[in-house]
Amino acid sequence: MSEAVKKQGTGSLGLGISVALASWAVPGLGHLMLRRWGKAAVYFLCVGGLACAGLAMRGGIFGADATDMFDRLGFFADMGAGVFYFLAHMIQTAGPDVAHASGDYGTRLFATAGILNLLTVLEAYEIGRGWRT
């Protein structure tokens, strides 16, 4: 089906949703399903690199129990990183340390990884729908 999408510029709602969900769960997976090998690799490396760097710098991860709007926005951004969000506690064994500048940078890097991944999700959805070649 992905070849048809590529050649004819046609897709379907089902394909769009499935590749969007795959892209969100694992960065680049949706593009892999659409046989966009290069994009899949770049998105996985870029989103994964930013997320892992953020965790290595002991950045904070926003939880679902956010109390104010900024924390909720942070949670939304962090959730965008998909599998990296759910594995964050396994990757970041030392826990967050936002008392130091490095941890603060790490928080931003992880949130950026989530936002970037949401952009790739939108692109995968558009390709899946046939709106973009």
Add this chain to the structure above:
Amino acid sequence: MNGLFAGLTHFQALLFFALVVSVTFAFLSKRGAAERVEYVLWVFLAFLLVAIGIGWLMYPFSR
């Protein structure tokens, strides 16, 4: 991995951030290697210039 990133300065973190984001933006918005390379360079340099510019603008207020 922890050792590699834990000791990054603000500027080094900025370089890493700018590079990764510019590469992702290039793949999202441009087609063809030449166009992407050109876009990466522009966005990367724009990130650096804006960040350094804002840093200089904020410098008088740091004391």
